[in-house]
Amino acid sequence: MTVAVEHISTDQPPDEAKARDLDYGWQGGNQVELLENGETYFPQVFDALRKARREILLETFILFEDKVGLELKAVLIEAAQRGVKVVVSLDGFGCGELSPAFLRELAEAGVAVQMFDPAAKTLGIRTNWFRRLHRKIVVVDAEVAFIGGINFSADHLGDYGPEAKQDYALQVTGPVVADLHHFALAQSGRQVRTRRGWRRRQQRPSPWHTEKGDGQVRLIYRDNVHHRDDIEEAYIHALSQAQKRVVIANAYFFPGYRLLREIRNAARRGVRVQLIMQGQPDVLLAKLAARTLYGYLLKDGVVIHEYCERPLHGKVALVDDDWSTVGSSNLDPLSLSLNLEANVLIRDRAFNQHLYERLETLAKNHCRTMPENRKQRLWLWRLTVGFLVFHVMRHFPMLTGWLPAHKPRLKPFEVQHHDT
Structure with a gap:
């Protein structure tokens, strides 16, 4: 057959x-x-x-x-x-x-x-x-x-x-x-x-601009041709406009410097920024990579929670009280530089509040929070592993570019x- x-x-x-x-x-x-x-x-x-x-x-x-x-x-x-x-x-x-x-x-x-x-x-x-x-x-x-x-x-x-x-x-x-x-x-x-109901854009509009209002949804995606960074750019823009709160729950977290900088800058200007990440990873390298970024983020006031009940696989975020995103894209080199991904952006206050309540419950009841003055013992093996993990992840897209x-x-x- x-x-x-x-x-x-x-x-x-x-x-x-x-x-x-x-x-x-x-x-x-x-x-x-x-x-x-x-x-x-x-x-x-x-x-x-x-x-x-x-x-x-x-x-x-x-x-x-x-x-x-x-x-x-x-x-x-x-x-x-x-x-x-x-x-x-x-x-x-x-x-x-x-x-x-x-x-x-x-x-x-x-x-x-x-x-x-x-x-x-x-x-x-x-x-x-x-x-x-x-x-x-x-x-x-x-x-x-x-x-x-x-x-x-x-x-x-x-x-x-x-x-x-x-x-x-x-x-x-x-x-x-x-x-x-x-x-x-x-x-x-x-x-x-x-067909009626969708429009082809000959020129690329901003992937984030809309009047605030309930029920506003936009599809965004990344491919390896013309839409390589649309999802990342949507995150960066939303973070740059944040005034009140940011919550990001993401399974595999190792974004590029521009996105990291916007997360840090939001916290510096008084926005309450919370990251929910894996504490019980299904991929150990993901946890090690994310932890190499903790010091950079914690010192500027970012609150980091590790979800420890079971592996976190979510890819959701919210900014202030009306912007949210749900989709397939992690914030790591695979999703942001190589994979084919799709998210939707949502401008809906009721949905944003519901998502916030669910993530806040997760953070309060099922996570451990990293202390602001968190310090690790600087053992030689920890420094070596941290150095290697950071630089492998940092240059991962370039390294894969050498492959067929x-x-x-x-x-x-x-x-x-x-x-x-």
């Missing part, structure tokens, strides 16, 4: 999908709902998928063959069998362990499965580590969309145990869903038609499966 799985370009859009190079403006009149962890995210996504009438577009970095992945497969197959067009885009690294049988069942039911930069293992090791499809987007019937940091895996559920992730996503309805729908279509290489670039075109890719 041969299952056709399409192969998506990692750095360049296909020639027929020039609509990828788009900027999306602010859209008003949207409804946004914060979804915290898999317990709230998965039921609402699966309910929307079961109600789909015409089309499902789904992108994810990770899909495992666990209870969440198996339920997703069943829901997608049922949708395809009742005539819904289903397009699923998976990352070749994050979904590299999916079995041919799993993919075959989807394809045989009529689901269009696409794999982003798949690669066979070399000596039992996957080597396609960089420039990943890291987005997590679901769009159903161009009417409801989900975006955030939650993958389709059971480790986003509390019953997974101590390694269950703390994470956030967003459900969106309203005019901005047309932008998310258009973006998802363009990124999948599908034919994109001009991933630039495959959109072409058929086949997974072989032989029935017995």
Whole structure:
């Protein structure tokens, strides 16, 4: 049995999908709902998928063959069998362990499965580590969309145990869903038609300017072509305008100097700046890298919390009382310099306040706060490790630039499966 799985370009859009190079403006009149962890995210996504009438577009970095992945497969197959067009885009690294049988069942039911930069293992090791499809987007019937940091895996559920992730996503309805729908279509290489509800910008507008108001949402993204720093620039601008409060909850925190400087400058001018970071990391290097920055930030009044109950996987932030962002982008070299990411910016006071309350509860009840005069014992090994980690992370994008670039075109890719 041969299952056709399409192969998506990692750095360049296909020639027929020039609509990828788009900027999306602010859209008003949207409804946004914060979804915290898999317990709230998965039921609402699966309910929307079961109600789909015409089309499902789904992108994810990770899909495992666990209870969440198996339920997703069943829901997608049922949708395809009742005539819904289903397009699923998976990352070749994050979904590299999916079995041919799993993919075959989807394809045989009529689901269009696409794999982003798949690669066979070399000596039992996957080597396609960089420039990943890291987005997590679901769009159903161009009417409801989900975006955030939650993958389709059971480790986003509390019953997974101590390694269950703390994470956030967003459900969106309203005019901005047309932008998310258009973006998802363009990124999948599908034919994109001009439709009411989205506009193509020939000139790039500021990715952060809008009149303050409830229900204002904007899609922003980073790629490796024309939108390399849109998400980072949105953070920098929002921080530069902060007057009251800033809260950033981010799993992998090692931003560039410009963003670090804006965080520090906000604290210096009296803004209450809180960072919520991993205290129980799923990647030890991430914790070591973040801690090399503590001294720089603490001395200027930044409050740093480490979430210690379980691994933090969130990628959310808020500034003052009306600006927020939720998405897939960490604030580290992978997300800011290499991966394909997508966030939404939100200008909605009620949503901002709700997000603030949830993060404040997390900080007060489930985190340890770093003391302002925190000092580490300056053991030689600690200095050496800290020095190496800092400079490796600092120059990581440049180092990966020496590796062969991933630039495959959109072409058929086949997974072989032989029935017995």
